[in-house]
Amino acid sequence: MADRNRAAAQTVVVLGGGIGGVATANRLRRRLGRRHRIVLVNRDPDFTFPASYLWVMSGQRRPNQVTRPLQALQRRGIDVVIGAVEAIDPANRTVTVEGRQITADHLVVSLGADNAADTVSGLKVAGETFATLEGAQRLGPAVRALTRGRVLIVTAAPLYRCPAAPYEATLLIDGMLRRNGVRGSVEIALHSAEPGPMAVAGANVSVAVIALLADRGIDYHPSHQITAAETGRADFADGQSEVFDLLVYMPPIRPPAVVAASPLASTGGWVDADRHTLATAFPGVYAIGDNTQLPLSIGKPLPRAGVFAHSQARVVADNIAATIQGRRAPASFDGHGGCFIDTGFGKAGYGSGDFYAEPSPKVSIRPPARRWHLAKVAFEYNVMWRLR
Numbered sequence: 468m469a470d471r472n473r474a475a476a477q478t479v480v481v482l483g484g485g486i487g488g489v490a491t492a493n494r495l496r497r498r499l500g501r502r503h504r505i506v507l508v509n510r511d512p513d514f515t516f517p518a519s520y521l522w523v524m525s526g527q528r529r530p531n532q533v534t535r536p537l538q539a540l541q542r543r544g545i546d547v548v549i550g551a552v553e554a555i556d557p558a559n560r561t562v563t564v565e566g567r568q569i570t571a572d573h574l575v576v577s578l579g580a581d582n583a584a585d586t587v588s589g590l591k592v593a594g595e596t597f598a599t600l601e602g603a604q605r606l607g608p609a610v611r612a613l614t615r616g617r618v619l620i621v622t623a624a625p626l627y628r629c630p631a632a633p634y635e636a637t638l639l640i641d642g643m644l645r646r647n648g649v650r651g652s653v654e655i656a657l658h659s660a661e662p663g664p665m666a667v668a669g670a671n672v673s674v675a676v677i678a679l680l681a682d683r684g685i686d687y688h689p690s691h692q693i694t695a696a697e698t699g700r701a702d703f704a705d706g707q708s709e710v711f712d713l714l715v716y717m718p719p720i721r722p723p724a725v726v727a728a729s730p731l732a733s734t735g736g737w738v739d740a741d742r743h744t745l746a747t748a749f750p751g752v753y754a755i756g757d758n759t760q761l762p763l764s765i766g767k768p769l770p771r772a773g774v775f776a777h778s779q780a781r782v783v784a785d786n787i788a789a790t791i792q793g794r795r796a797p798a799s800f801d802g803h804g805g806c807f808i809d810t811g812f813g814k815a816g817y818g819s820g821d822f823y824a825e826p827s828p829k830v831s832i833r834p835p836a837r838r839w840h841l842a843k844v845a846f847e848y849n850v851m852w853r854l855r
């Protein structure tokens with residue numbers, strides 16, 4: 468869109484080249500004339516799509532199908548800086564990237580959440596995770612190698628990225644074992660630190676997911692917090708222990724260290740932002756995605772999910788572009804979103820609704836069907852295509 472008033476050239480800096488950061492930079496580039504500079508900063512040279520790590524585990528994707536070089540954005544007129552953000556000074560909208568300072572007229576912080584598996588003693592050594600690309604690459608062969616025994620799957624804390632992911636992973640692992648013809652001799656138990664699956668979405672969603680697990684003969688234990696693990700044995704907060712042949716975990720998360728150390732940090736080191744505009748307390752500074760803590764009416768935060776980071780990116784990009792172009796900032800994030808839960812065998816369920824509804828989120832869940840699996844593939848395509 469052409470600038471109406473030929474405003475002075477401005478620089479927008481986007482921190483983080485994950486789902487939220489890439490969507491923000493792409494949309495800004497489409498909204499703003501080329502004389503405005505858009506800079507995207509990311510620690511790693513590649514973008515990877517976490518929602519597809521589960522398909523890497525199950526063998527439905529190769530790692531290179533869910534990975535794209537961020538430098539591809541250069542072709543679209545986005546300046547890509549590869550390096551670790553070491554400091555954020557929101558009052559001056561200045562960031563330090565490997566010793567070099569970059570100052571912005573508008574700053575968007577989308578640095579995600581760090582995995583914190585080290586908060587449970589022995590977990591990283593005794594278990595495998597699907598929450599990183601490398602982990603998913605190791606976990607797939609480990610599941611396929613099983614011919615008998617016991618898979619123990621745990622969520623290692625109530626707070627983690629994507630509330631559906633561990634339940635989805637459990638159903639996909641069940642499908643892998645069934646395809647190998649060994650499910651009859653491999654037991655699967657899922658112990659969650661939280662009181663129920665996707666509980667923020669409401670009791671109806673939890674009940675539906677528990678039914679999916681029960682249909683597959685998966686033993687489910689809610690509110691069972693793992694405290695330590697060693698080869699073949701996991702200990703829980705109530706003093707019980709569980710044995711396993713394969714331990715699979717969803718790691719807890721913590722705010723990125725650079726965010727927690729910055730003046731942006733608020734509740735628990737996360738960023739507080741206006742839940743509709745994603746504006747922080749610092750003028751011209753916005754925060755989106757996993758590094759924010761957005762309150763819901765039930766006292767819990769909005770779940771960390773790529774669909775929300777993606778929607779918030781659109782709102783922030785549109786409002787920054789409007790501000791630069793001297794228009795009213797019209798966009799508002801309304802808390803709507805949905806999450807797929809792939810159940811294997813070409814089907815997925817879909818939980819979606821209004822997470823900002825009062826007095827509690829209004830979310831419904833559709834039973835597993837081919838169309839929701841295809842919709843999940845379309846979401847993946849939509850994100851990856853913008854990095855071609």
Ligand SMILES: Cc1cc2nc3c(=O)[nH]c(=O)nc-3n(C[C@H](O)[C@H](O)[C@H](O)COP(=O)(O)OP(=O)(O)OC[C@H]3O[C@@H](n4cnc5c(N)ncnc54)[C@H](O)[C@@H]3O)c2cc1C
Nearest residue numbers: 483485486487510517518551552579629756757772773774
């Ligand atoms: C296994 C799994 C499955 C999932 N499935 C789904 C799903 O089906 N649907 C869904 O909606 N969501 C899903 N999610 C959640 C989704 O991936 C996240 O919510 C989403 O990626 C958040 O986007 P973001 O931009 O906030 O953070 P991210 O996508 O994590 O991006 C943050 C970026 O910042 C970079 N970074 C961090 N610190 C620094 C630093 N100091 N300097 C420079 N760069 C830095 C990181 O390298 C990363 O590239 C899943 C997550 C996992 C782990």
